[in-house]
Structures are given as C-alpha cells and as structure tokens.
Amino acid sequence: MFTAVLDSLLFFMVTIPVVGLVARKVGVRKILDGYAILGLILTSYYLYELYFEVLRNGIVIVKYSSVILTPTVSLEIDMFSVFMVFVYIGLALLVAIYSIRYMEHDTGLTWYYTLLFGLLISMVGATFAGDFFILFIFWQFLCITVTSLVAFRRRRWAPIEASIKYFIIAEVGTASLLYAMSLLYGMTGTLNFAQLATSMRQVSPNPWVYLTIALIIVGFGVEGTIVPFHTWLPDAHPEAPSSISALLSGALVKVGIYCICRVLFLLFLPAQIHWNVVLAIFAVITMTLGNIMALLQDDIKRLFAYSTIAQVGYILIGVAVATQYGVMGALFHIFNDAMMKGLAFMCAGAFIYRTQTRDLKELSGIGRSMPVTGAALLIALLSLLGFPPLAGFVSKYILFTSAIEANMPLLAIAGVLNSAFSAAYYLRMIQILILAQPNGRIAEVKEAPVSMLIPMCAMAFIVVLLGIWPEPIASFANNAAGALLDAPSYIRHAA
Amino acid sequence: MPGSQILISLLFPVFMAPIVFWSGKRLGNKTGAIAVLILVAVLIQFLSILPQVMDASFVEETYEWAPIAGLTFGLRADRISLPIVLIIILLCTLAAIYSIAYMEHRTGLGAYFSSFLLFTVGMVGVVLATNLIEFYMFWELMLLPSYFMIAEWGYGKAKVIAFKYFIFTHVGAVFLLLGILTTYVYLGTFNMYEIPARLSAGLMSIEIQKIVVIAIAIGCAVKMALWPVHTWLPDAHSEAPTPISVLLSGAMIKCGAYGIIRIALTFFGDAFLSLYTVFAVIAIITMIYGGLMALAQTDVKRLLAYSSISQMGYIFFGISVATAYGLTGALFHIINHAIGKGLLFMCAGALIHQTGTRDLKELQGLAGKMPITAMAVMIGCFSLAGTPPFGGFQSEWMIFAGGFQRPEFTLFTSVALISTLITAAYYLWFIYRVFFGPRPEKLENVKEAPLTMIIPMLILAFLAVLLGIWPRFVTDIIAPGVQQISSLIK
Numbered sequence: 003m004f005t006a007v008l009d010s011l012l013f014f015m016v017t018i019p020v021v022g023l024v025a026r027k028v029g030v031r032k033i034l035d036g037y038a039i040l041g042l043i044l045t046s047y048y049l050y051e052l053y054f055e056v057l058r059n060g061i062v063i064v065k066y067s068s069v070i071l072t073p074t075v076s077l078e079i080d081m082f083s084v085f086m087v088f089v090y091i092g093l094a095l096l097v098a099i100y101s102i103r104y105m106e107h108d109t110g111l112t113w114y115y116t117l118l119f120g121l122l123i124s125m126v127g128a129t130f131a132g133d134f135f136i137l138f139i140f141w142q143f144l145c146i147t148v149t150s151l152v153a154f155r156r157r158r159w160a161p162i163e164a165s166i167k168y169f170i171i172a173e174v175g176t177a178s179l180l181y182a183m184s185l186l187y188g189m190t191g192t193l194n195f196a197q198l199a200t201s202m203r204q205v206s207p208n209p210w211v212y213l214t215i216a217l218i219i220v221g222f223g224v225e226g227t228i229v230p231f232h233t234w235l236p237d238a239h240p241e242a243p244s245s246i247s248a249l250l251s252g253a254l255v256k257v258g259i260y261c262i263c264r265v266l267f268l269l270f271l272p273a274q275i276h277w278n279v280v281l282a283i284f285a286v287i288t289m290t291l292g293n294i295m296a297l298l299q300d301d302i303k304r305l306f307a308y309s310t311i312a313q314v315g316y317i318l319i320g321v322a323v324a325t326q327y328g329v330m331g332a333l334f335h336i337f338n339d340a341m342m343k344g345l346a347f348m349c350a351g352a353f354i355y356r357t358q359t360r361d362l363k364e365l366s367g368i369g370r371s372m373p374v375t376g377a378a379l380l381i382a383l384l385s386l387l388g389f390p391p392l393a394g395f396v397s398k399y400i401l402f403t404s405a406i407e408a409n410m411p412l413l414a415i416a417g418v419l420n421s422a423f424s425a426a427y428y429l430r431m432i433q434i435l436i437l438a439q440p441n442g443r444i445a446e447v448k449e450a451p452v453s454m455l456i457p458m459c460a461m462a463f464i465v466v467l468l469g470i471w472p473e474p475i476a477s478f479a480n481n482a483a484g485a486l487l488d489a490p491s492y493i494r495h496a497a
Numbered sequence: 498m499p500g501s502q503i504l505i506s507l508l509f510p511v512f513m514a515p516i517v518f519w520s521g522k523r524l525g526n527k528t529g530a531i532a533v534l535i536l537v538a539v540l541i542q543f544l545s546i547l548p549q550v551m552d553a554s555f556v557e558e559t560y561e562w563a564p565i566a567g568l569t570f571g572l573r574a575d576r577i578s579l580p581i582v583l584i585i586i587l588l589c590t591l592a593a594i595y596s597i598a599y600m601e602h603r604t605g606l607g608a609y610f611s612s613f614l615l616f617t618v619g620m621v622g623v624v625l626a627t628n629l630i631e632f633y634m635f636w637e638l639m640l641l642p643s644y645f646m647i648a649e650w651g652y653g654k655a656k657v658i659a660f661k662y663f664i665f666t667h668v669g670a671v672f673l674l675l676g677i678l679t680t681y682v683y684l685g686t687f688n689m690y691e692i693p694a695r696l697s698a699g700l701m702s703i704e705i706q707k708i709v710v711i712a713i714a715i716g717c718a719v720k721m722a723l724w725p726v727h728t729w730l731p732d733a734h735s736e737a738p739t740p741i742s743v744l745l746s747g748a749m750i751k752c753g754a755y756g757i758i759r760i761a762l763t764f765f766g767d768a769f770l771s772l773y774t775v776f777a778v779i780a781i782i783t784m785i786y787g788g789l790m791a792l793a794q795t796d797v798k799r800l801l802a803y804s805s806i807s808q809m810g811y812i813f814f815g816i817s818v819a820t821a822y823g824l825t826g827a828l829f830h831i832i833n834h835a836i837g838k839g840l841l842f843m844c845a846g847a848l849i850h851q852t853g854t855r856d857l858k859e860l861q862g863l864a865g866k867m868p869i870t871a872m873a874v875m876i877g878c879f880s881l882a883g884t885p886p887f888g889g890f891q892s893e894w895m896i897f898a899g900g901f902q903r904p905e906f907t908l909f910t911s912v913a914l915i916s917t918l919i920t921a922a923y924y925l926w927f928i929y930r931v932f933f934g935p936r937p938e939k940l941e942n943v944k945e946a947p948l949t950m951i952i953p954m955l956i957l958a959f960l961a962v963l964l965g966i967w968p969r970f971v972t973d974i975i976a977p978g979v980q981q982i983s984s985l986i987k
Contacts, residue, residue: 330565389641390634399630400566406682414678422671429663433656437648476565 004077005064006048007087008126014041015119022112031111035102038115042095045122049084049091056084060485061495063132078132078195078496085333085482086129086260090253093340094122096457100348101245103451104355108243114154120147121249125257132496134183134193137261141179144225145172148254151246152238161241168234175224175231182217185210186269195268196496199489202269211270215277218265219284226258228318229288232311236295239307240360244351247303251310251347252340259314259336263321263329268489272324282322282413289315289420297427301360302350302435305427306343309386312424313339319401319417323408329483330476331400337475338393338468342385345461349379352450352458353435357443362431367440371447374455376436378462385465387428388421393468396476503558503572506542507621510535510614517614521607529597532610536590536617543574543582550579551974554981557627569688571627576978577828578624580971581755584835585624585748589617591839591953592740592747598949599740599846603650612642616744623752624759629677629687632756636673636720639749640666643741650738658732665719665729673716673756676709692764706768710761714776717761720753721809724783731790734802739846742798746805747839751831754812758824762816763982769819776817777909781916784810788919792926797845797855800927801838807920808834808881814913815896818906823899825979829971830892833880833964837889840877840957844870847946847954848931857927862936866943871932873954878924880961883917888964891972893917 004012018038025033055062056079064077098118105111124147127140149172153165187193189210190201205211224231235255239247262281272278292312299305313335320332352375353368354360369376385394398421405414440447449455468475485492513535521528549556555575562570574582593613600606619639626632640663648659681687683701696706715726722730730750734742762769769776787807794800812834815827847870848863849855864871880887883894900910945951964971 384641390637395634396563396566402678403566403681406678411678411682415675418671418674418678422668425664425667429660433648433660437645437656437659472563473565476563480565 004127005052005062005079005130007045007052007091008123008130010041010045010048011119011123011126014038014045015116015123018115018119019112022115026112031106032102034111034115035098038118039095039098041119042091042098046091046095049087052079053084053088056081060491063495064130076133076136077130078492079130080492081485082260082264082333082482083129085478086256086336087126088478089256089337089340090122090125090129093249093252093344094118096344096461097245097248097348100248100351100454100457103453104245104351105243108155110154114243117147117151117154118246118249121151121254125253128257129260132195134186134195134198138176138179138183141261142176144254144257145169145176148172148238148250152242154243154246155241164234164237164241168238171224171231171234175221178217179221182214182221185214185217194496195264196493199268199493203271207275211275215266215270215275215280219262219277219280222258222261222265223284224258225254226262227255227288227311227314228258228284229291229311229315232288232292235311236304236307239310240301240303244303244347244354247306248344248347248351251306252344255310255314256336256340259317259321259332263332263486267324267486268492278322278324281318282410285315285318285322285413286416287315288312288318289417293420293424293427296424299427300362302353302362302365302431303347303360305362305431306346306350309346309424309427310339310343312420313343313386315420316398316401316417319405319413322413323401323404323410325404325408326480326483326487327400328404328408329486330480331397331404333479333482334400334472334476335394335397337479338385338397338465341461341464341468342382342394345378345382345458345465346386348454348458348461349375349382352454355450355454356447362434364444366434366444367438368444368447369436370440371444372449375450375458378458380432380436381462381465383428383432385469387425391469393465393472396469396472400476501558502542502546503556503574503625504560506539507572507618507625509539509542510618514611514614518607518611521605521610526597526601526606528606528610529593529600532613533590533593533597535614536586536593539617540583540586540590543579543586546574547579547583547974550574550576554977559627562631567687568630569628570631571688572625573627574625576974577758577982578755580828580832580974581624581751582621584832585620585751586617588747588835588839589613589620589744591956592743592843595743595843595846595950595953596738596740598947599850600650600738603738605649609646609650612646613740616642616646616749620744620748620752624755627689629680629689629760632689632760633670633674633677636670636752636756637667639752640670643737643745643749646741647733647737650741651736652738653736655736658736662729662733665726669716669719669726671716672712672719676712676716679705679709679712689760689764696764703768703771706765707772710765710768710772713761714757717753717756718779720756721750721813722753722806723779723809723813724786724806727783727787727806730806731799731802734805735796735798739798739842739849742801742846743839743842746802746842747835750805750809751812751835754809754816754827754831757813757816758828758982762819762824766819766982773817773819774905777814777906780810780814780817781909781913782810783807783813784913784916785919788916788923791923792919795857797848797857797860797927797931798842800857800923801841801845804841804881804920804923805834805838807916808838810916811893811896811913814909815899818896818900818903818910820899820902821976821979822902823896824982825972825976826892826895826897826899828975828979829895829968830889832971833888833892833961836957836960836964837877837881837887840873840954840961841881843950843954843957844874844877847950850950851943851946852940857930859937860931861934861940862932863940863943864932865936866940867945869945869951870954873958874932875928876958876961878928880965882921882924884921886962886965888961888968890965891968
C-alpha cells in the first residue's frame with residue numbers, strides 16, 4: 003500500500019500489542035523482543051529491495067487516492083530518502099537488540115515496542131513523503147510518538163515535564179510549518195512537492211517567499227535541534243530511556259535536517275534565494291553553542307544531548323555549502339553521528355543499567371570496571387572529537403573541505419576551531435569515565451550483559467572501519483546527495 | 498606482495514597490537530618480548546629498503562584511500578625520511594626491551610605494549626606521509642597512545658599532565674590543520690609533491706604562503722616544544738614512564754622538526770626564507786632558556802626534559818639558517834639527539850629503578866656502584882654537550898658552521914654558541930652530582946641495573962661513539978637529499 007517498508011512497519015506496529023498480550027499470558031517476555039527484532043529485520047530486507055528498485059528506476063512513486071483527495075502522488079522515494087531510512091532502520095535494529103536487556107526491568111514493554119514502531123513509521127513516512135500534506139500527517143504522528151516515548155518512565159515527574167516541554171515546542175514548530183504550507187498553497191494552489199517546485203522556481207524573490215523559508219526553517223529546525231529551537235533536546239534526552247535517546251539523537255534529529263534539505267533544495271534555488279547563507283549562520287551558532295554548553299554539563303546524557311546539537315551544526319555546514327560534495331559530507335556525517343552518538347548513548351545506558359546514576363562524577367572510573375563498554379565509549383568519543391582515523395574525522399574532513407571549495411572558508415575555520423574546542427569536554431569524559439581509578443561501588447560493577455554489548459561492539463567496529471575505509475557509505479551518501487540536487491528529475495518523475 | 502613493502506611494514510604493528518593486548522593478560526611483562534620481536538621485524542624491513550633508497554633516491558608507494566573524498570595514501574622513503582624512520586624504530590625497539598624490566602611491577606602491560614606499537618606507527622607514518630591529510634592523521638595517531646601511556650602509567654599528577662599534553666598538542670594540530678586547509682584552498686591539492694608545480698603556476702601569493710608557513714610552524718613548534726609553547730614538555734617528559742620519556746624526547750618531538758623541514762622548508766621555501774630571522778631568534782631563545790632552566794633543576798628527568806627543549810633549539814636553529822650545511826647538521830642532530838637523549842633517559846630510568854629516587858640532592862657517588870650506567874651517562878652527556886669524538890659534536894659543529902655560512906647570521910650564531918657552554922655546564926654538574934663525591938649511606942646497597950636495561954643503553958652508547966668517529970655513515974645518506982631541498986630554496 004505505502005511501499006513494503008512502511009507496510010511492514012505498520013503491520014508490526016498493529017500486531018505487537020497482540021503478541022505482547024500472548025507473551026504475557028504465556029509468561030515469556032522474550033517472544034515480544036524477538037517479534038520486534040523480526041519486524042525490523044523484515045523491514046530491512048524490504049528496504050534492501052527498495053534500494054535496488056530505486057537504483058534501477060531512479061525514483062519510486064506511490065500514488066494514493068481517497069474520498070477527500072484527488073488521486074495524487076503521495077510518496078516519492080529517491081536515493082536520498084532511501085539513505086535516510088537506511089540510517090533510521092539500521093539504528094533502530096541495533097537499538098532493539100540493545101533493548102532486550104536494557105528494558106527488562108521496565109513494565110509496559112508492549113507499549114514501548116508499539117511506540118518504537120510508531121516512531122519509525124512517522125520518520126520513514128516523513129522521509130518518503132512526496133507531498134507536503136502527507137509529510138504533515140506523519141510529522142504530527144512523529145510529535146505524538148516522541149512525546150509518549152520521552153514520558154515513557156512516567157512514574158517520576160521529570161520525564162513528564164520534559165515531554166510536555168517537547169510537546170509545546172514541537173507544536174509551535176508544527177504551527178509554523180502549517181503556516182508555511184498555507185502560504186505555499188496560497189501561492190501555487192498545490193501541496194505536491196513536484197508541482198510546488200515547478201511553480202516556486204519561477205517565483206521571483208519576494209517577502210512572502212522569505213517568510214515561507216523562515217517558517218520552514220523554524221518548523222523543521224525544532225526537530226533538527228537548530229539553535230535557538232533546540233531547548234527541548236537537553237531535557238528530553240536524560241529523561242528518556244537510553245535506547246530511545248540513541249534513536250532521538252541518531253535518527254529523529256536527522257529527520258528535521260532531511261525535511262529542511264528536501265523542501266529547501268527542491269523549492270528554492272540557493273543561487274536565486276540565498277537561504278544557504280542563513281543556514282551557514284545557523285550552523286556556526288548551533289555548533290558553537292552546543293560545544294560551549296556541553297562543557298558545562300555533569301550529566302552524561304545531557305552532555306551527549308549538547309554534543310548532538312554541536313554535530314547538527316557540522317551537518318548544517320554541508321547543507322549550507324549546497325554542493326554535491328558538501329551534501330555528501332553532511333549525509334555521511336548523519337550516518338556517522340547515528341553510529342557514534344547511538345553508541346555513546348548505549349554506553350551511557352549500560353552505565354546507568356549497572357549503576358542507576360547519570361552523574362559523571364559518580365561514574366568516575368567506570369570504564370575500568372566495564373572494560374568493553376569503556377573501550378566502545380572511547381571509540382565513540384574519539385570519533386565525535388574528529389580524531390583520525392575514525393569515521394567522524396573523515397566526514398568532518400569532507401565537510402570542511404567542501405566549505406573551502408565552495409568559497410566559504412570562514413565556515414570551515416569555524417568548524418575546525420569548534421572541533422578543537424570540543425576536545426576539551428570529550429577528553430574530560432575520557433579522563434573521568436575511563437582513566438580515573440574506580441572506587442567504592444563503581445569498582446564492583448560488572449560488565450554489561452552480552453546482548454547489550456553486541457550492538458555496541460558492532461557500532462564501534464563500524465566507526466573504526468569507516469574511518470579506514472569510508473568508500474561504501476561515502477559513495478552511497480554521494481548517490482543520495484546527487485539525488486537531492488537533481489530536482490528536475492524529481493519533478494519529471496512525478497508528472 | 499612485492500611493491501607494498503613499506504605499507505606492510507608500517508601496518509604490521511597495527512595488526513599485531515590486538516594480539517599483544519590479549520597476550521598481555523597471560524604473559525604479563527613477557528609480552529614485551531613479542532613487541533620487541535615485532536619491532537625488530539619492522540626495523541629489518543625498513544633497513545632492507547635502504548639500498549633501494551641509496552640507488553634511486555626515493556621509494557614511493559601510493560594507494561587510493563577514499564577516491565570520493567579525493568584522498569590518496571602515499572608512503573615515501575627517501576634520503577631524509579628513511580634515516581629518521583630507522584632511528585625512530587631503533588629507539589622504539591630499544592625502549593621496548595628496556596620496558597620489559599622497567600615496567601615489571603606495573604599492571605596492564607598488554608595495553609601498554611599495544612599502545613607502544615601504535616605510537617611507533619604514528620611516528621613512522623608522520624615521517625613517511627606524502628599527503629597532508631595523511632600527515633595530519635598520523636600526527637594525531639602519535640598523540641593518542643602517548644597520551645594514554647602518560648595518563649595511565651605516569652607518575653605524580655599523571656592525569657592532569659596528560660590532559661595538558663593533549664590539549665597543547667591538539668591545539669597545535671589545529672593550527673597545522675588550518676595551514677593544510679589553507680594550502681588546499683589555494684592549491685587544490687593535499688599531495689605534497691604536487692605543491693611545487695602549483696606554486697610555480699602562481700596560485701598562491703607570498704603573503705598567503707607566509708601564513709601557511711606560520712600555521713604549520715606553530716603546529717610543529719608545539720610538538721617540538723619551542724619557547725614559548727614548551728610548557729607541556731617538562732611535565733610530560735618527566736612524569737611519563739621512563740621508556741615513554743625516551744620515545745617522547747628521543748623520537749616524537751623530532752617529528753615536529755621533521756614536519757617543518759618536510760612541509761614548510763621544502764615546499765614553501767620562499768616564504769620560509771622571508772621569516773627565517775624570526776625563527777632563528779625563537780631557536781636561540783629556546784636554546785638558552787632550556788639550558789638555563791636545566792641548570793636550575795633538581796629532578797633528574799626534569800633536567801633532561803629541559804635539556805631536550807634546549808636541544809630542539811639547536812635543531813630549529815639549524816633548520817632556520819636554511820643552508821645545506823645547517824640543514825644536514827639539523828637532520829644529523831635529530832639522530833644524534835635521539836641517541837643521546839634516549840640514552841640519558843634510559844640511564845635516568847636505571848637510576849630511578851635501582852635507587853628509588855630521582856632527586857639530584859639524594860643521588861651521589863654512584864660511579865662505583867653502577868659503573869656501566871655511569872659510563873653510558875658520560876657518553877650521552879658529552880655527546881649532547883658537543884664534545885669530540887661523539888656524535889653530537891659532529892652535528893652541532895655542522896649546525897654552527899652552517900650558521901656562519903650566512904653572513905647575516907654571524908651575530909645569531911655567536912650568541913647560539915654561548916648555549917653550548919650552558920649545556921656543558923649542566924651536564925657536567927649532573928655527572929659530578931650523581932656519580933662522584935661521597936656516597937650517602939642509604940645508597941650503599943645499590944646494584945647495577947638488570948641486563949635488559951643495560952643492553953639497550955650499551956647499544957645507544959656504542960652508536961653515539963660510532964657516529965662521532967664515522968659521521969659519514971649517516972651524513973652520506975642525508976646530504977644528497979638535503980642538496981635537493983637547498984636547490985629549491987636557492
């Protein structure tokens with residue numbers, strides 16, 4: 003109905019409550035975990051098939067008609083969308099494996115998996131959308147699932163507060179989006195991306211166009227945690243379960259970036275309307291603020307939240323550069339950040355699982371008690387720092403050189419200086435968590451369970467491998483960047 | 498696989514590092530033997546390249562690394578890089594042998610020796626790199642294992658000192674990266690050997706070239722610990738475990754000097770020459786300041802650390818005069834200082850290991866108790882103080898002769914000569930203090946260091962003498978290579 007990928011996610015979301023019920027009756031919780039993982043593996047397989055279909059045809063289109071809507075293009079999938087969904091599903095699969103043990107003490111596991119699949123559906127749907135209206139529906143669904151997931155541990159007040167904060171800010175963003183949509187509809191009489199693009203590309207710059215762009219950046223920027231629309235993230239991350247934090251940072255934030263790229267590149271020519279200059283300014287503000295705030299944190303997950311904001315700044319460099327090489331760097335960094343930050347949150351989750359604390363000082367020296375987790379965290383931190391030869395270095399290098407090639411050297415210098423500055427807090431974490439001698443309670447902590455270590459080791463391995471041999475993901479990202487910049491082909495296929 | 502000899506030799510320790518790490522859990526300090534064998538194998542591999550380099554002037558291997566990002570991975574052994582590679586690996590091998598006894602009471606030696614191997618790879622990679630990004634990558638790879646080794650096995654406030662070391666060097670590396678990126682902006686290449694052609698096409702004005710040279714010089718100066726960015730060195734070198742001090746002082750800081758020679762001087766010769774008076778002044782200040790500070794130390798390793806700063810001043814002076822003679826002297830002094838300072842740190846380690854103190858005020862009259870160490874210390878000190886017939890004499894003489902070749906440097910060189918007096922003063926005081934005079938009672942039971950510590954010291958002492966008597970052993974390799982650079986800088 004909506005491509006096999008979405009259908010399979012939908013099917014599993016609907017059936018998970020039933021399986022959950024059966025699992026509870028039988029008394030074997032693992033059935034539910036296994037079922038969720040099976041769902042994700044199946045979805046990955048469909049994604050794999052979709053990848054080849056897109057590779058063959060360039061673009062895959064799903065038309066959908068109903069009573070209120072005239073037959074219209076609802077989903078339009080190109081390599082860019084496939085790349086992004088690859089990031090979400092890949093990360094979600096690792097997160098699901100991790101969740102088996104991590105969530106074992108939680109009640110409401112059925113809810114957890116249902117919401118997880120709901121989150122994935124909304125992210126995948128927003129990424130596949132070929133129409134602003136469809137995008138908006140999935141977007142709203144996204145806000146609701148994230149709100150519920152942040153408040154998942156609802157017995158305490160803090161998660162609920164964080165979730166309400168997220169909900170309010172996200173709804174303001176959505177309202178702004180709705181306003182932008184109505185302006186676009188008023189100008190062109192359509193919400194279909196391809197038709198919008200055809201019309202908008204002929205519109206000469208006028209205040210309404212600028213207002214629309216501003217509203218779009220605000221609307222998606224909330225989810226993309228572009229400073230100053232980022233304030234929900236540092237609150238939501240610490241309160242959400244770590245597995246969800248990994249998904250929020252690794253995938254959800256990237257949906258915001260995806261939508262900004264998709265809409266702006268398709269509808270407005272950077273050469274004509276210099277929206278990329280605005281994004282360049284946001285890039286510098288975002289990474290600088292993210293790095294400065296990260297320096298001040300004592301809560302390990304809050305620190306990672308600010309580090310995510312800083313990484314968004316780096317990603318925006320590539321978007322602001324708006325060349326294929328730059329976008330390729332941005333996409334490559336999106337993938338790398340999903341891996342590094344996902345890994346970092348999983349390590350933090352493993353610490354919390356064993357010690358029930360998020361405080362950096364209380365966790366002092368835990369890397370020695372949990373050597374495998376410590377080593378994985380070390381790799382994640384060094385990669386986030388941009389240390390060669392790890393994945394984070396390669397993508398940052400591509401981003402900085404792309405800024406230089408596009409004659410934006412200041413952007414590159416800001417990136418390099420920020421990168422150097424960020425060394426301070428990553429190194430501080432290494433010193434406290436890994437190098438310090440553990441004492442008391444921390445010295446007796448045991449290594450994380452194997453099923454949590456498996457996804458962590460896999461991600462650490464990917465981070466190292468991509469640093470030495472970046473070619474596979476880099477060329478995939480390059481195809482995706484090419485698809486994003488090839489707006490004429492996107493428009494032609496929908497016609 | 499023929500044709501990939503350098504790559505395989507370089508990566509061999511990387512692949513062996515996990516094995517060393519795991520065997521460390523079972524074998525304890527005997528893991529060191531495995532690390533030594535690996536390093537010996539690498540040393541033999543690189544020695545076997547030497548005849549090819551002598552014939553063809555260089556051996557180069559190039560690989561596609563990430564074509565999509567325009568990165569190649571090249572390794573080039575020529576008359577300048579190969580001698581430095583050989584001395585680095587030799588020093589690493591000897592320090593690994595030395596570690597076996599020195600580190601016997603410490604824990605986590607698997608991690609220690611695998612970091613040790615990675616550290617070696619980082620240093621060798623920096624010297625062989627042909628691509629600026631690759632250079633930067635190895636530059637940072639050199640930092641990380643050394644940071645861990647200082648933080649984990651160091652003395653005193655090891656973590657604070659390691660943090661300082663990391664931040665200083667990392668910020669230096671950022672300047673280096675900015676220099677590299679600026680080069681890329683104007684020349685559109687990261688490949689060092691494409692730079693001359695693009696420069697002669699007039700793609701980069703001399704002002705921009707100066708900026709690049711300054712950025713690269715700052716990055717390298719932090720690594721070399723030149724005044725005024727030297728402050729990390731006395732802490733890091735004195736608090737690191739002694740075998741690591743040997744490598745930091747003997748090998749790693751030389752990579753900074755090498756970076757200036759290889760990038761700034763070779764490829765941006767004009768810009769370098771327009772700045773050389775500034776560099777010479779910094780070199781002289783570093784020389785004299787390091788020497789004076791060494792005079793004031795009461796800690797054996799701190800004295801040697803300040804002496805390293807002073808010696809890096811000599812090397813930088815030889816580079817900044819930018820004559821064939823001075824540069825050959827500087828490169829030769831890199832090797833002599835690696836041998837001499839490696840030797841002295843090993844001796845200091847032997848003293849600490851046997852007496853349990855590193856305070857000069859407590860050490861006295863040990864010549865009778867530790868005769869071999871005493872002899873080794875004297876050879877090392879005399880060599881670095883520039884006394885014939887030791888290696889250091891030959892290279893210092895060449896540096897200063899090179900200085901006098903430039904008429905405008907006569908004053909500078911004369912001032913620089915003063916610092917040799919300071920050097921002689923603190924080394925003689927050091928020898929006198931530790932080995933002669935009345936022996937305090939509590940040092941009565943001191944014995945000579947164990948054999949695995951003595952052997953590396955003897956090998957280095959032998960080399961210091963050998964290079965003094967027969968300097969052409971090294972200079973014949975280096976000098977033709979330097980001629981090629983000098984032709985670039987007129």
